[in-house]
Amino acid sequence: MxxxxxxxxxxxxxxxxxxxxxxxxxxxxxxxxxxxxxxxxxxxxxxxxxxxxxxxxxxxxxxxxxxxxxxxxxxxxxxxxxxxxxxxxxxxxxxxxxxxxxxxxxxxxxxxxxxxxxxxxxxxxxxxxxxxxxxxxxxxxxxxxSFDKKDEEPTQYTFKDLDKETITRYRTYLKSIEPEHRYNEVSAERMLELMRVIVNGKVTIGGALVFGTEEVVNRAISDFRVEYLEVMGKSFADAQNRYDYRMPVQKNLYEYYFSIFEKLLKHINIPFKLKGFSRDENQPQVIAIREALVNLLMHTDYFSNAKPRIRILSDRIEFFNPGSLPKDLKYILKEEFSMPRNNTIARIFRTIKLSENIGSGFHKMFHGWTSYYKRKPKVDGDFDYYKIMF
The missing domain is CATH 3.30.950.30 (Schlafen, AAA domain)
Structure with missing residues (x-):
């Protein structure tokens, strides 16, 4: 039969x-x-x-x-x-x-x-x-x-090895969105200690990836990069050129986030809406893409031979994540489930409100994209990767 x-x-x-x-x-x-x-x-x-x-x-x-x-x-x-x-x-x-x-x-x-x-x-x-x-x-x-422990491991680096420009940008951003936050009242080094980016005087792997200089990041993770490609076709084979734009290497994850997000905004529809006296860019489809980007940075297995990758194609946007999901997607969507692979990186982004703390990231991706484009994102994967397609 x-x-x-x-x-x-x-x-x-x-x-x-x-x-x-x-x-x-x-x-x-x-x-x-x-x-x-x-x-x-x-x-x-x-x-x-x-x-x-x-x-x-x-x-x-x-x-x-x-x-x-x-x-x-x-x-x-x-x-x-x-x-x-x-x-x-x-x-x-x-x-x-x-x-x-x-x-x-x-x-x-x-x-x-x-x-x-x-x-x-x-x-x-x-x-x-x-x-x-x-x-x-x-x-x-x-x-x-060691799903949620790897990026908490210490490196040989200390506060003086971190990129001061990135730390200043981070503190300025935090103060602009949370002027009363207690971290604004302490030194930069003390802030990183409170966030457990620095533990017992040593910078963690996650802290090095977000706040490190280019040299520090590449010593922590050899051949480090987050790929961002714009392809004028539905696939590499379909495109006249293999890619029309490839983002240059950025010095750390904080720089990657803002550089990539700025590019992504140019590839989604953002109707003009007023919020008070200014334009509202915090619309559901924008939130969905932002969550997908932060999700990529928080959940990537940075020790994999594969690289985290974002591809802009003519009919979709793909986020490729080296490393598996912590649970089957249906359970993640069913529950308010939060288990980032990289706890330190997640904590850094959550502090400045670029990510949710209660496990609603996937819900916001699916709801935000579906509410505007009327189609659900697709998720594909295996034990060593997953891919989200918008």
Whole structure:
């Protein structure tokens, strides 16, 4: 039978991904590859009692479903897997035969990688198959495991190594929007200590990326840059030139934010509206793009070989984020969920009100863009990246 027919018979399951094993009389050995792959990527359903040949699915049934279910669930809580995995188990009767279905969850970033027996048995899901993870992919999973801690690590640098011009600009901006803020009453160095940009006299990685000189930033993260490209076509292949504009390297993330945001504003519609006696530029579609930009800077895995990238194409704006989302998007949108990859960077931008503190950033992106352009942004991704398209 076709895959669609099987899904129809199991219609109470919300299928996100799908793998079948014959499992006639025992738990198949390659089941652990699928468990690892689902846990490390987006989760999915593992079905015992169904075989696949080409595009055809056949119900073969499980001879002793109680024993196989017990053996499988027991193994998931044993030392065979490096993490205890809690799954949802269901039993079905199809064509008079027993079929077992197990919902394998995607685990939190801090619990990855999930593997069986040895680290080399780390798998990821690509398309509809399980693939052994490369060293680079395993490294990315480990970086995800320190999801909100990496940018809090200290560097060798102190306050005197930071870019004084950037710090002055930051303090001036803060005073203009929050004249009564307590940080305005203390020295620049003390402000950075209170914000935990400087801890025990040492600048954190996140602090170096936002406030560092170009030399400091490039020592903290080799080959550091945020790519901003304007392409006159729907793709590189469609464009006459590979790109019509590429932003020059900026010295730190604070400079990148304002340089990129100024460019982005030229590519969205901003109708003239008055707010009091001045033009209102804080409109929903502007807020959506601003949140997307700050989201990129707060959530990027700066130690990835990939670079954060913004592409302006003729029919869309793309924000490419190295590093995965902390949870599935549907849960982020359902809850007021906030877990930035880079806590220090998030704190710096939130202090000057360029980002939300209560997990509503994605809501503002989706609501703001949809309310003006009448279409929702699209989000695509995997265990080591995600991309938002407006």
């Amino acid at each position: 076709k895959k669609q027919e099987l899904i129809k018979k199991l219609q109470d399951i919300e299928w996100q991904d799908f793998e079948v094993k014959e499992a006639k009389s025992a738990v198949p050995k390659n089941s652990w590859e699928t468990v690892s792959a689902f846990c490390n990527t987006s989760g999915g359903w593992l079905i015992f009692g169904v075989s696949k040949k080409g595009k055809e699915y056949s119900v073969t049934g499980v001879d002793n479903p109680e024993k196989i279910e017990h053996d499988f669930l027991t193994a998931l809580r044993s030392d065979k897997i490096n993490r205890k995995i809690k799954v949802e188990a269901k039993k079905y009767s199809l064509e008079g035969k027993s079929v077992l279905a197990f919902n394998i969850p995607s685990v939190y970033p801090k619990d990855k990688p999930v593997y069986f027996n040895t680290l080399s048995n780390t798998f990821i899901r690509t398309g509809s198959g399980d693939q052994r993870a490369t060293k680079e992919e395993i490294d990315a999973l480990y970086r995800n495991s």
